[in-house]
Amino acid sequence: MTEHHPAADDVRPDDAVPVPPRRQTPLYRWLSAALLRIEARSRARGSRGTRLAARAVWSVVAAVGILLLVGPVINEPMGFDDYIEAAGTSDETWIARSFEADYTLVRDADGRLRMEVEERITAVFPDGADESGIERVIAGQYEGHDVRPTLVSAEFDGVSIEPEVRERGTRTEFFVDAGERLEGDHDLVLRYTLQDVAHAAFDESTRKWTDELEWDAFGPDWSHGSGSTTVSVTVPRDLVDAFARDPRAGLSWLLVSSSVELTADSETPETITYEVVTDQNLPPHSAYWFRMHFDPGTFAMPAPPILYWVMVVGPFVPLLAAALVLLLALAARAVAWGDARGRAWFVPQSQPDPDLPATVAARLWRAVGTAPLVRALADYQETLTTGPAQPKAKGLSRLWRRRRRERPEGDTGARRGAARRALVRELHRTGRVGNWPHAWREYLGAPAWRDTFRRGLRRVPAGFVRDNFAGTSLALPVLQLGLARQLSHQFPLSVYWWPVAVVALTTALGLAVLAIAYTARPLTRRGTFAREHLLGIRLFAEKTLVAERATLRDPLLPYAVMFAPPRRAAAIVRRAMDDAGVDRTVARDPALLGGGRIALRAGAVLLIVAAFALANLVPSPTVRPEEDAVFRGDVPGSYGMFVREFDADGVLERDADGGFTLAVEERLAVSISGSTSRVPQVMRQWTDRAEGVNTGLVVTSVTVDGEPVEFVTSRLEGKALLQTTMPDALEGEHDVVISYRLEDPVITSASGGEWHDEIRWTALNARWTFGWEGLLEFDMDTRVQVERVGVTLTVPAELADAATAVDALAYRQGWDFELREPDRVVRDGDTVSYVLTPEPDDDGDDLGLRLTFDEGALEEPDRAGAWLWNAWRDVPPAATVALSLLALAAGAVGIIRGSRLRPGVLRDVARWVAPAAAAATLPVFVWTTGDWSGDEPAFAVLVVCVLAAVAAAAWSLVATRAGRVAG
Numbered sequence: 001m002t003e004h005h006p007a008a009d010d011v012r013p014d015d016a017v018p019v020p021p022r023r024q025t026p027l028y029r030w031l032s033a034a035l036l037r038i039e040a041r042s043r044a045r046g047s048r049g050t051r052l053a054a055r056a057v058w059s060v061v062a063a064v065g066i067l068l069l070v071g072p073v074i075n076e077p078m079g080f081d082d083y084i085e086a087a088g089t090s091d092e093t094w095i096a097r098s099f100e101a102d103y104t105l106v107r108d109a110d111g112r113l114r115m116e117v118e119e120r121i122t123a124v125f126p127d128g129a130d131e132s133g134i135e136r137v138i139a140g141q142y143e144g145h146d147v148r149p150t151l152v153s154a155e156f157d158g159v160s161i162e163p164e165v166r167e168r169g170t171r172t173e174f175f176v177d178a179g180e181r182l183e184g185d186h187d188l189v190l191r192y193t194l195q196d197v198a199h200a201a202f203d204e205s206t207r208k209w210t211d212e213l214e215w216d217a218f219g220p221d222w223s224h225g226s227g228s229t230t231v232s233v234t235v236p237r238d239l240v241d242a243f244a245r246d247p248r249a250g251l252s253w254l255l256v257s258s259s260v261e262l263t264a265d266s267e268t269p270e271t272i273t274y275e276v277v278t279d280q281n282l283p284p285h286s287a288y289w290f291r292m293h294f295d296p297g298t299f300a301m302p303a304p305p306i307l308y309w310v311m312v313v314g315p316f317v318p319l320l321a322a323a324l325v326l327l328l329a330l331a332a333r334a335v336a337w338g339d340a341r342g343r344a345w346f347v348p349q350s351q352p353d354p355d356l357p358a359t360v361a362a363r364l365w366r367a368v369g370t371a372p373l374v375r376a377l378a379d380y381q382e383t384l385t386t387g388p389a390q391p392k393a394k395g396l397s398r399l400w401r402r403r404r405r406e407r408p409e410g411d412t413g414a415r416r417g418a419a420r421r422a423l424v425r426e427l428h429r430t431g432r433v434g435n436w437p438h439a440w441r442e443y444l445g446a447p448a449w450r451d452t453f454r455r456g457l458r459r460v461p462a463g464f465v466r467d468n469f470a471g472t473s474l475a476l477p478v479l480q481l482g483l484a485r486q487l488s489h490q491f492p493l494s495v496y497w498w499p500v501a502v503v504a505l506t507t508a509l510g511l512a513v514l515a516i517a518y519t520a521r522p523l524t525r526r527g528t529f530a531r532e533h534l535l536g537i538r539l540f541a542e543k544t545l546v547a548e549r550a551t552l553r554d555p556l557l558p559y560a561v562m563f564a565p566p567r568r569a570a571a572i573v574r575r576a577m578d579d580a581g582v583d584r585t586v587a588r589d590p591a592l593l594g595g596g597r598i599a600l601r602a603g604a605v606l607l608i609v610a611a612f613a614l615a616n617l618v619p620s621p622t623v624r625p626e627e628d629a630v631f632r633g634d635v636p637g638s639y640g641m642f643v644r645e646f647d648a649d650g651v652l653e654r655d656a657d658g659g660f661t662l663a664v665e666e667r668l669a670v671s672i673s674g675s676t677s678r679v680p681q682v683m684r685q686w687t688d689r690a691e692g693v694n695t696g697l698v699v700t701s702v703t704v705d706g707e708p709v710e711f712v713t714s715r716l717e718g719k720a721l722l723q724t725t726m727p728d729a730l731e732g733e734h735d736v737v738i739s740y741r742l743e744d745p746v747i748t749s750a751s752g753g754e755w756h757d758e759i760r761w762t763a764l765n766a767r768w769t770f771g772w773e774g775l776l777e778f779d780m781d782t783r784v785q786v787e788r789v790g791v792t793l794t795v796p797a798e799l800a801d802a803a804t805a806v807d808a809l810a811y812r813q814g815w816d817f818e819l820r821e822p823d824r825v826v827r828d829g830d831t832v833s834y835v836l837t838p839e840p841d842d843d844g845d846d847l848g849l850r851l852t853f854d855e856g857a858l859e860e861p862d863r864a865g866a867w868l869w870n871a872w873r874d875v876p877p878a879a880t881v882a883l884s885l886l887a888l889a890a891g892a893v894g895i896i897r898g899s900r901l902r903p904g905v906l907r908d909v910a911r912w913v914a915p916a917a918a919a920a921t922l923p924v925f926v927w928t929t930g931d932w933s934g935d936e937p938a939f940a941v942l943v944v945c946v947l948a949a950v951a952a953a954a955w956s957l958v959a960t961r962a963g964r965v966a967g
Helices: 026-070 080-088 306-336 358-364 371-382 398-405 412-429 433-445 447-454 464-487 498-519 525-544 557-563 566-580 595-617 768-772 797-802 864-897 905-928 937-959
Strands: 095-107 113-125 133-139 150-156 159-161 164-168 171-177 184-195 199-203 208-216 226-236 248-253 256-261 264-267 271-278 287-294 641-654 660-672 683-686 697-704 711-716 719-724 732-742 746-751 754-764 788-796 805-811 817-820 824-828 831-836 847-854
Touching (some): 026 306, 026 464, 171 184, 226 287, 358 371, 371 412, 371 433, 371 557, 412 433, 412 566, 433 447, 433 595, 464 498, 525 557, 557 566, 595 905, 641 754, 746 864, 754 788, 788 797, 788 847, 797 847, 864 905, 905 937
Parallel strands (some): 095 226, 641 788
Antiparallel strands (some): 113 184, 164 171, 208 287, 248 256, 248 287, 660 732, 697 732, 711 719, 754 847, 805 817, 805 847, 824 831
């Protein structure tokens, strides 16, 4: 076919095939148009200057991020040393000899809460204090509400004054300037109002929503010592009727805190006044607060102010900006940096373009998977004796032309043999998963890729917009990292994971934007014309079945390979070589990663991930928590209710279906503290699974002093959890009764190689004194200790006589237990009672009883649960041993054959599987032995296995390192 130079004004032939335009979304078109306008405006003003300005702006943003990352912490919370230092230097500023604050609550016509405040402060200026005024700091933002401190009036030493009011973001400052150095005592009176100080709050201890008013009378920055302190709160009676619980007040400093219930100090027909007074000397930065809970909906809540949203959204601004920039980059890639427009049609082409070699055409077509095969096929065709199969490659790089000139002209057979071997090797690679890294390197690294730019077929976008994309992708992650560092002083990263996740996501978005901006290589107009020519060749090849009929010498064969998927392309070349009688045998390619090697390496990586996930997400069947979460105080409301006496009476009886039910009544004599920040609740945890079988624990009722209370049940740490939801603290001594039953107390288990039925009841878990003893007030005289613990199990006499063994059980390490005889056995007519009466402070073991019977004596045997439980208990040690053996076996391959191993499956086993198995052994070992003492025989065996695995993996890596392996 005659060479054809397309132009935009070509007349479209009748047989032309239209190229449908790529339709973009309206959003992409609008964003891209905006970017183009920005780019045009930048060039109109001087592209170089605006680009330098953009780089400067993003450099400043990055510098701010670095400053936040390594510079001082903004609003850093005070640490322990700061409190101690402030207490030691309290005489360097004025001291409040007395502080009196009167608060009056008012619900306005709109249902919103207004608080009228009058403060009377007697300030003493020591000799060491060099101050001429008094500054009072009031919170301006509280729980997402703008409380708008509004000064009404002020007096200083009996004289009316107008203090300076300073609005500083989240706080308001009232500053009284005397104009001279102050000495001795001075009286300050401030009258101001606060708006919307109540907020909706969910109490984790009561599990209820309330409208909460909690206010610190000293304010957010009280750097003064205090003598006598008095706070009074006047509440209208309609708001008193809306109390969800009794109001409280308290003080705190560092780890020291105390609170009391507010009682009415004075009353009028319309209001009730509550007052709390302390004569204790309080150090600087103390908190003196009162808290009132109202029924939900008591107050109308305002919409959050703009500052609230700034504070909430502010830490995520870099992330949101990175997401927006990513959208802009995608729009630019799709439209602004899209391929240039061509003729929008093509016709069949029977000959390649003489100025477009197949290797360059493959890059133009973006045939990544087949480009190496096209290159090898084109090289082989050049060695055929009938003349060059490809047109002369004009404009190739100097290196490429030099390599062609260096080919020995006289040794055609040697060149053809080398080209054949290269072709066969690429043929074996093409279409395989492990070939893709090589294909991409060949696609981007060969001179043909660079030649597409030298020929003007592709272009590299540049300009103001691209520079901004690069700047944002680098500056925004740095800024987000700096913000995360600042937030880490407000939210511990060991507890709150989201700052780290936000940094990771922002970084990922920045890398995506950078990749989009710097990998955009759109076609030029010439490139689009060339691609339309390739579309014509493809159409001709499809109509004439070039893939099935072309010979190895056919100049269209590389194009048929280029257009086909990788596996199909390899089949086309195999068919052509077989038709030409060309040998397709070649030496093994050690650099090729086949499916087996890829799966092996991926499996090694997944093995480590699975081991850590297992150890962190799945509770180990060989490990039990040291004590209940309610004893540790980890559940809100679990602290403050102390137990003096505990009795649990269980009665085993038959149900209507002929089975057995264990009904239990627990009686607790408790003392409830009135100085806790949360409402103390009745909480209990039970081990309700025996040998992995659910015994069906159901709580039926909870009463306090004979009155039923609401409760919820759930599961925590593999145990049943009971939590009452009493709305208010019941300070003082009370009697608590908990009734529950085990609906399926009978299990089938095996011990000593024999199967049997048993009834196992764990009445009380270990470490009860840890949560049941404490101080009612901040005074050792109010300490409550456990005085008595008793457990009784009553069974019918015929069952007691049929039992083969009756034992008290105590769990030790893991789920294993030791057996002993009950403390007492009482036979009373038709019943027998087994009694446990441990010392109150002997809480190292669980309290429970086990009755053993012959298999099938109580119920139809069901061994499935026991089988599954025993198998699951064997999983952790078995997994540790199995991983160790895998590491040893894989390491042995490298150790024995290290100097002789060549790249392949066996070397991957030695260098991938052995280290991965050894690394996976470590978390599984910790998961298995988390609460073992180290005296267990199995512990020593597992330690030896782990050490052997690590040693074998290290030895294997050394033996097979690159310096010791040739090839």
